[in-house]
Amino acid sequence: MSNETLSERAIIQSRVEKSLRRRHARETRFRLFGLGAVMAGLAFVALLFISILVRGLPAFWQSAITVDVFFDPAVIQVDPQPVFQTGESPQAFREREIAWQSQLTMVNWNRIMENSIIALKPELEKQRRDVRALFTSSERFRLRDMVIEDTSLIGKTVKLDLLADANVDVWVRGNIDRSLPDSQQQLRAPVRDLADALKAEGVLNIKFATPLFTNPDSRSSPAAAGLAGAFMGSLFMMMIVIFLAVPVGVASAVYLEEFAPRNRFTDLIEVNINNLAAVPSIVFGLLGAAIFINWFRLPLSAPLVGGLVLSLMTLPTVIIATRAALKAVPPSIRQAALALGASKVQMVFHQVLPLAIPGVLTGAIIGVAQALGETAPLLLIGMNAFVANIPATPFEQSTALPVQIYLWQGNELRNFFEARTSAAIIVLLSMMISLNALAILLRKKFERRW
Amino acid sequence: MSNLTLIAILLMLMAVAYQMGLMRSRAVARGSSERMHSRPGYYGWLVALWCGLPALLVFLIWSAVEPSVIRAVVLSELPPEMANLTAQQITVLMRRLNDIASGFGVAGDIAPYEAAAADALSRLRNIGQLAKISVMASLALAGLVVARRRIQAGLRARNHVEKVVSVLLALCSGVAILTTVGIVFSMFGEAMHFFSFVSPIDFFFGTTWNPRFSTTGAGGQGEFGLLPLLWGTLMVSFIALLVAVPIGLMTAIYMAEYAPSWLRSVAKPVIEVLAGIPTIVYGVFALLVIGPFFASVGNMLGIQIRATSALTAGFVMGVMIIPFVSSLSDDIITQVPQSLRDGSLGLGATKSETIRQVVLPAALPGIVGAFLLAASRAIGETMIVVLAAGNSPVLHANPLEAVSTVTVTIVNQLTGDTDFASPQSLVAFALGLTLFVITLGLNVVALYIVRKYREQYD
Numbered sequence: 070m071s072n073e074t075l076s077e078r079a080i081i082q083s084r085v086e087k088s089l090r091r092r093h094a095r096e097t098r099f100r101l102f103g104l105g106a107v108m109a110g111l112a113f114v115a116l117l118f119i120s121i122l123v124r125g126l127p128a129f130w131q132s133a134i135t136v137d138v139f140f141d142p143a144v145i146q147v148d149p150q151p152v153f154q155t156g157e158s159p160q161a162f163r164e165r166e167i168a169w170q171s172q173l174t175m176v177n178w179n180r181i182m183e184n185s186i187i188a189l190k191p192e193l194e195k196q197r198r199d200v201r202a203l204f205t206s207s208e209r210f211r212l213r214d215m216v217i218e219d220t221s222l223i224g225k226t227v228k229l230d231l232l233a234d235a236n237v238d239v240w241v242r243g244n245i246d247r248s249l250p251d252s253q254q255q256l257r258a259p260v261r262d263l264a265d266a267l268k269a270e271g272v273l274n275i276k277f278a279t280p281l282f283t284n285p286d287s288r289s290s291p292a293a294a295g296l297a298g299a300f301m302g303s304l305f306m307m308m309i310v311i312f313l314a315v316p317v318g319v320a321s322a323v324y325l326e327e328f329a330p331r332n333r334f335t336d337l338i339e340v341n342i343n344n345l346a347a348v349p350s351i352v353f354g355l356l357g358a359a360i361f362i363n364w365f366r367l368p369l370s371a372p373l374v375g376g377l378v379l380s381l382m383t384l385p386t387v388i389i390a391t392r393a394a395l396k397a398v399p400p401s402i403r404q405a406a407l408a409l410g411a412s413k414v415q416m417v418f419h420q421v422l423p424l425a426i427p428g429v430l431t432g433a434i435i436g437v438a439q440a441l442g443e444t445a446p447l448l449l450i451g452m453n454a455f456v457a458n459i460p461a462t463p464f465e466q467s468t469a470l471p472v473q474i475y476l477w478q479g480n481e482l483r484n485f486f487e488a489r490t491s492a493a494i495i496v497l498l499s500m501m502i503s504l505n506a507l508a509i510l511l512r513k514k515f516e517r518r519w
Numbered sequence: 520m521s522n523l524t525l526i527a528i529l530l531m532l533m534a535v536a537y538q539m540g541l542m543r544s545r546a547v548a549r550g551s552s553e554r555m556h557s558r559p560g561y562y563g564w565l566v567a568l569w570c571g572l573p574a575l576l577v578f579l580i581w582s583a584v585e586p587s588v589i590r591a592v593v594l595s596e597l598p599p600e601m602a603n604l605t606a607q608q609i610t611v612l613m614r615r616l617n618d619i620a621s622g623f624g625v626a627g628d629i630a631p632y633e634a635a636a637a638d639a640l641s642r643l644r645n646i647g648q649l650a651k652i653s654v655m656a657s658l659a660l661a662g663l664v665v666a667r668r669r670i671q672a673g674l675r676a677r678n679h680v681e682k683v684v685s686v687l688l689a690l691c692s693g694v695a696i697l698t699t700v701g702i703v704f705s706m707f708g709e710a711m712h713f714f715s716f717v718s719p720i721d722f723f724f725g726t727t728w729n730p731r732f733s734t735t736g737a738g739g740q741g742e743f744g745l746l747p748l749l750w751g752t753l754m755v756s757f758i759a760l761l762v763a764v765p766i767g768l769m770t771a772i773y774m775a776e777y778a779p780s781w782l783r784s785v786a787k788p789v790i791e792v793l794a795g796i797p798t799i800v801y802g803v804f805a806l807l808v809i810g811p812f813f814a815s816v817g818n819m820l821g822i823q824i825r826a827t828s829a830l831t832a833g834f835v836m837g838v839m840i841i842p843f844v845s846s847l848s849d850d851i852i853t854q855v856p857q858s859l860r861d862g863s864l865g866l867g868a869t870k871s872e873t874i875r876q877v878v879l880p881a882a883l884p885g886i887v888g889a890f891l892l893a894a895s896r897a898i899g900e901t902m903i904v905v906l907a908a909g910n911s912p913v914l915h916a917n918p919l920e921a922v923s924t925v926t927v928t929i930v931n932q933l934t935g936d937t938d939f940a941s942p943q944s945l946v947a948f949a950l951g952l953t954l955f956v957i958t959l960g961l962n963v964v965a966l967y968i969v970r971k972y973r974e975q976y977d
Contacts, residue, residue, distance in 0.1 A: 092869050092872070093869065095869070095871060095872075096869045096870060096871045096872075099871035099874070099875075100773070100777055100870075100871065102769055103769045103770070103772055103773025103776075103777055104773060104777075105769070106765070106766045106767075106768075106769030106770045106773060107769075107770050107773050107774070107778070107782075107786050107790070109766050110766060110770055110786070110789075110790040110793070110841055110842075110845070111786060111789055111790065113793065113838045113841070114789055114790065114792055114793060116808070117793075117796070117800075117801075117804055117838075120804065120807070120808045121800070121803075121804065124807065316691075317691045317694050318691075320687065320688045320691035320692070321688070321691040321692030321693075321694065321695060322692075323688055324685070324688035324689050324691065324692045325692055328685050328688060328689070329689075329692070337696070338692055338693075338695060338696055341695055341696055341699050342695050343962075343966060344699070344959055344962055344963070345695060345698060345699060347892070347895060347896075347958060347959075347962040348702065348899070348955065348958065348959070349898070349899025349900070349901070349926065349954060349955075349958055350899070350901065351899065351901045351926050351929055351930070351951070351954070352702060352706075352899070352951055352954065352955050353702075354929075354933075355702075355705065355706065355929065355933070355947065355948060355951040356698075356701055356702050356705055356706075358933060359705035359706075359708075359709055359939075359948065360701055360705050363939050381698050384694065384695060384698065385695065388695065412677065412678075412681060413681075414680075414681040414684055414685065438795065441797075442795075442796070442797025442798070442799070442800075443797070444797065444798065444799040444901075444902050445798070445901035445902055445905075445926070445930065448930050448934050449929070449930070449933050449934065449947075451934075453934060471797050471799045474799050474800070474803060475799055475802075475902070475905075475906075478802075478803050478806065478906065487807065490803055491803070491807075494799075494800050494803060497797060497800070498796070498797075498800065501795065501796075501797070505795060
């Protein structure tokens with residue numbers, strides 16, 4: 070009998086052990102799954118950032134041709150710059166000035182640029198067309214503007230970094246397959262050879278791409294296309310969000326949290342705000358198109374309208390964050406203030422709100438960052454128009470950084486603009502990361518545990 | 520004088536009024552034996568508000584009404600043969616008059632009636648401007664003087680100021696309501712306009728999307744079937760959830776139950792970075808990295824996978840919503856009372872058995888709510904699908920092919936187009952309304968579930 074029980078026990082024990090082993094194996098598997106999921110999430114973040122950095126960083130440098138440019142008086146044949154004469158009406162003077170400037174625009178600046186290369190390589194006199202193809206077309210306006218600034222340049226020689234054409238840049242840096250047949254190359258064979266020769270001689274160099282930060286977008290001259298216009302547009306919109314969404318959002322959060330009576334109307338507002346926070350951003354774009362543009366007739370493509378739309382969109386974010394910050398202030402503070410004879414408004418504005426400021430700021434910054442990265446609603450109010458100058462006021466046409474990314478990714482000159490797109494993304498992301506870092510810093514520095 | 524300078528001057532006047540109120544209240548306090556009711560600052564504020572608010576109100580009403588009044592007057596003075604212009608012609612004419620009146624100059628000769636009307640326009644504008652400024656100035660000064668004179672020891676300045684403050688706060692919270700009303704009305708109005716061209720049945724149950732171009736005019740109405748777009752939306756969102764739900768949920772479980780605190784403090788913020796990245800960045804990422812990767816994988820396996828397809832867009836969108844799922848689920852899992860876990864562990868269950876059989880069922884409603892919120896986020900997402908879904912509004916079940924979604928079509932139909940007269944652009948509002956209703960419904964259900972669940976353990 071005892072033998073039987075023993076063997077039965079052994080059987081049971083081995084069964085238990087087996088099942089335990091199985092269960093523990095399952096436990097390990099489950100845990101590994103979890104770890105795998107976390108790792109997958111981290112891997113996506115890494116992949117995203119690495120792929121963008123790898124693509125975008127090279128675009129912060131681009132080819133420039135360093136030459137001595139001779140402002141040849143034989144080519145620049147213009148009247149002397151008009152001087153304001155006493156007794157002349159300002160309008161007449163302005164007209165004379167414009168006439169002089171258009172005369173300057175007619176100057177054959179290309180010839181001056183070509184001459185600067187031919188001075189180095191006289192044998193190229195016959196191939197002016199190939200030499201011209203080295204430079205991006207907007208550089209001639211740069212030369213013109215230099216002369217308008219300072220007419221004494223005429224007759225002088227200046228050492229300049231002239232931007233190379235986008236196709237030259239692509240070729241020199243090997244962003245196009247060099248073994249492709251001529252028919253598939255973007256540059257003619259002589260230009261390619263010339264570019265290579267200049268590179269070897271150190272005339273053509275890879276320099277930091279300042280135009281990326283100082284120029285607006287450009288279509289005729291892709292190498293000179295920059296983010297300055299889009300940046301100003303985004304800046305205007307962020308200002309509008311800061312001056313509109315943040316005060317209104319904080320005020321309504323204060324009202325809802327501290328003053329609002331508990332009734333149906335307050336409940337309605339609350340449900341409303343929660344739902345607004347989840348409305349797809351593109352719906353706000355439709356709202357902007359219908360109300361601000363079609364009804365109020367505000368200008369199309371203006372940062373003003375974009376800022377208004379983004380303000381409405383970020384309002385719920387600011388309200389929710391501010392309410393959370395107000396809620397975190399312990400009731401004892403409120404009771405103490407009231408007990409000392411403060412009125413409700415005094416209690417809120419002198420005690421509660423100052424204590425909630427770090428949280429409010431964090432919410433505001435997160436809202437602004439959200440507005441900075443938003444694209445879809447801006448497309449519907451015409452901010453995807455091509456704008457070739459830097460807007461000076463929020464009423465002028467403009468794009469925004471994310472919209473500029475959208476426009477550049479669709480550019481046909483792929484092997485040049487793919488890198489520029491990623492560079493623009495790096496600029497946008499670094500702005501957003503610094504905003505978020507600021508928010509975290511504020512929270513860390515001023516966070517109070519009660 | 521531009522409106523901005525006007526407001527700036529008004530603000531400066533208010534600052535002066537504040538100072539005057541302050542000084543006056545101090546003088547009164549010195550002069551009388553009675554104790555002042557409020558602190559001096561409140562008297563200053565009261566005077567400033569009396570000075571500024573009425574003038575500001577007049578300014579707002581005036582600015583809202585003036586343009587249409589002037590327009591009506593100018594139009595009524597036009598010669599009688601111009602009476603039956605269409606709305607379009609009137610718009611053009613008014614723009615012309617504006618340009619003449621502002622001295623900008625216009626193309627072509629200026630007809631005598633145009634010159635007269637432009638003259639009237641600029642005259643009326645000048646009169647209006649002067650009248651506005653004088654009304655505002657007199658109101659501001661009157662308010663200042665009256666309020667300053669009323670300052671006495673017994674004046675309950677603080678209560679008055681606080682009343683104004685709380686009314687202002689309430690008005691601000693009304694902006695949120697106004698936004699919703701604006702959304703609903705603009706969507707509804709324009710969608711109704713659209714339904715006057717296309718019957719709702721054709722729109723909601725049509726299986727073909729072929730809007731044609733509005734410029735072709737006589738080329739026919741085009742077909743506006745919603746179903747292919749809705750199907751594309753659902754397919755992309757489903758793929759996104761297929762990616763985000765397992766990864767997000769497992770991340771949440773691991774973070775809440777297993778992860779050592781150092782890993783939690785590092786990994787959680789890093790994964791939440793995914794939520795802060797602009798969607799256009801995801802779109803470009805899908806287009807440049809994920810799409811070509813899928814296409815080459817397809818090549819290796821011998822299947823045709825398009826670089827821009829429902830799969831690409833859905834996958835990247837899934838990556839985007841991982842942090843939504845994980846942080847919401849994390850919150851909900853940590854809310855499950857510890858006693859439930861202890862009971863299960865005490866009975867001999869392993870940790871994973873506890874999680875699967877006790878914690879998750881207890882947290883299920885909340886997690887479902889989180890999924891619904893993630894789904895509504897996916898349905899409303901725009902830029903990823905614009906760039907990576909391929910835009911082909913055809914009904915088919917193959918996720919490896921290009922699709923189009925509701926949001927993409929809104930962008931395509933309305934981008935840069937402000938002519939709100941053709942069904943081709945108006946359809947964007949019908950689509951927007953559909954989108955709004957779907958996401959609103961999902962959110963209401965999700966919030967209801969989450970809230971209901973919270974009550975259980977509170």
